[in-house]
Amino acid sequence: MTPRDQMRKGSTEFLILSLLAEGSMYGYEISQKLEQRSGGYFEMKEGLLYPALHRMQQNGWLTSEWQEIDGRSRKYYALTPQGKKVLGEQTSEWKTFIERLGAVLDSGE
Amino acid sequence: MMSQLTIDDVLLRIAANLHLSKETEHEMLTEIRTHLEEAVAEAMRKGADEQTALLIAAEQFGMEEAAAELQEVHTGPESLDAIALVAVPVLFALILRWLAFTPEGSARDWQQLLTRPGFWIIAATSLIIPGLWFRHRRYALAGWIFFWLLTVIFVIFPSINHW
Secondary structure, three states: OOHHHHHHHHHHHHHHHHHHOOOOEEHHHHHHHHHHHHOOOOOOOHHHHHHHHHHHHHOOOEEEEEEEEOOEEEEEEEEOHHHHHHHHHHHHHHHHHHHHHHHHHHHOO | OOOOOOHHHHHHHHHOOOOOOHHHHHHHHHHHHHHHHHHHHHHHHOOOOHHHHHHHHHHHHOHHHHHHHHHHHHHHHHHHHHHHHHHHHHHHHHHHHHHHEOOOOOEOOHHHHHHOHHHHHHHHHHHHHHHHHOOOHHHHHHHHHHHHHHHHHHHHHHHHHHO
16 A cells, blocks of 8 residues: 555545535545545545445434435435534644644754 | 446446345445446546446446445444344343233233333334334334234233233
């Protein structure tokens, strides 16, 4: 596993929570937005998004609802109040992580 | 000539690696079907023919990896459901038996038992709790039928004998 794969794996849930903070989305939509916004940096096998979504739903961070749109059954995911709380905690944690990492890298230059 | 790959073929390959309840698998595969259909449509918009588009979509999806992780995510909760499906009716039937029989082992007659509010509260609770617990309502109903079966065998039938 490459360092990028490791970072991607560690941040998948946070990225999903961040996207869903904008509103409910279905799996394919999430995968496309992740790719567009990261310029492909967080590219992963799209199918791996679903185990993450299902695990987050089991944790009570997401709810889901089926909707029929253009003859297709789409499962829309949305943040629960607990999911919003986790997003807040993780945002703060990631900001600290990036800040500290930057400080360590800068001191080495 | 090689036969053409279809979305159903891809779904079958994913399903072959899943060993979950029919309902869970069906819901999962419906979700994946939508994903593949949209990915194929997108690839075709970009100029790929249908067969190439499906091959690209299947490759990007990562069938084996996704199926293995989905199996892992759902195995725990499904095992817990199976335990609860058996344990909850047994627990409620035991509570009823404790209510129906005195410590010495003599039983109230079954007609008296049916007039006690506690009996009906437990009967209702044994449906409501699984109804909230299980994602599939028919599991709750199956548990409730099992509860009544146990109740008839271990509570009502001995009460009739005592009577």
